[in-house]
Amino acid sequence: MNITAISFNLRYDKPDTGMCQWEKRVGAIASIIQYYQPDVVGTQEGKIHQLNDLQALLPGYKFVGGDRTGTGESEHCAIFYNHQNLNLQKTKDFYLSDTPEIPGSITWDTRLPRMATWANFQVNNSDLSLTIVNTHLDHESAKARELGAGLISLCLMEFPTEDHLLLTGDFNASPNTLARMVLADNHRTQDALATLPLEEQKTFHEFTGEATAAIDTIYCDRRFQIKQVIIDRQQREDVWPSDHFPVIVKLNVGN
Template sequence: MKITVMSFNLRYDKPDSGVRQWEKRIGAIASVIQHYQPDLIGTQEGKTPQLSNLQALLPEYKFIGGDRTGTGEGEHCAVFYNPQRLELQQTKDFYLSDTPEIPGSITWDTRLPRMATWANFTVGNPSISLTIVNTHLDHENAKARELGAALVILRLMEFPSEDYLLLTGDFNANPTTLARMILADNYKIQDALATLPLDKQKTFHEFTGEAWDAIDTIYCDRRFQIEQVIIDRQQWEDIWPSDHFPVIVKLQTVSS
């Protein structure tokens, strides 16, 4: 069974100027997704209108996940999926704090609440159980990133052993940091981008096209065979779709 996964920080609908405006970028974002046709997309920063706009251009996808404030007005860690390939079984949000079940909770000295959305699917024939967790760690507080990473790993460990696991996200930390080491030091998942030299893992470019930080990646179950890893550094429709390059990983179950 083959599956293609994407992680993509969409950049929230900030009042940017020129071609950085959401209205100017959304077509390019849809073009990237349509080109790679991922089965699953872990997105970060999208607000409800942005996610609805994007789904309107991508009717073959559905999306799930609440926002980080619990009001419906904040940024999401929404997961888009192709229902023709994946059958949704269960989904839930949790919050990166000491009170993870309380929407919008902050306990680690961050200015903003942080969260994760997870979803379980059945996919393939014969089918497997596949669980994705999608998150966005804090951008300012290293300790909060470390605590958030540890919480995400604890949650991953709670899923049934038969689940094939995926973790997508903007981790706001490169692989040499403690937060990323916490994620990597795990017997269930592996960093797909670790197959590339560190200098080639950089994804954050702030609309310049020249990335300088390796903060986005996809972790995948060690039972998957990694067939291809892509960081898409192209312009689409003559603009940069976002200030982050999307990451795409093509996987196959070893028994396939």
């Protein structure tokens, strides 16, 4: 059985100027998703109007996930899923703090609340249970990233053993940092980009096309065979879809 997953920081609607404006980019983002036909897409930074705009262009997909303040007005870690392939069983948000059940909670001295969303699916016409966790770690505090990574790692360990896990995200940290090492040490998942040279793992490019930081990846259940990893560095419709390149992983399990 084949599973395709994408991690994609959409760039929040600041708003930007020129060809970086959301209205100029949303079609390009949809084009990428249509091209790869993923089962799941972990997105970061999208506000609700952006997520609705994107879903309108992707009728085969639905999304789940609240925002980081609990008000519906801030950035989401929304998960898009192909509803023809996947049957949603359960989804939940949690917050990267000492009180993860409280929306918008901040206890690690960050300026902004941080969160994760997870969703469990039954893969249609199979007995495969697939759980994806999607997050966006803090952009300023190494301590918050490390504690957030620790909380997420504990979360991964708590899912039933029959669940095949994916972790998507903008981790705001390179692979050699403690936050990423915490995630890499989780015995249930592996970093899909780890076999690439560090220079080839870079994804953040600030709308320049020249990536400078390796901060986005997908951690995959160790029972998956990683068939292909792609960082899509192409423009679509003559625009950069985002200030991050998307990460695409093609997986196989059971055959």
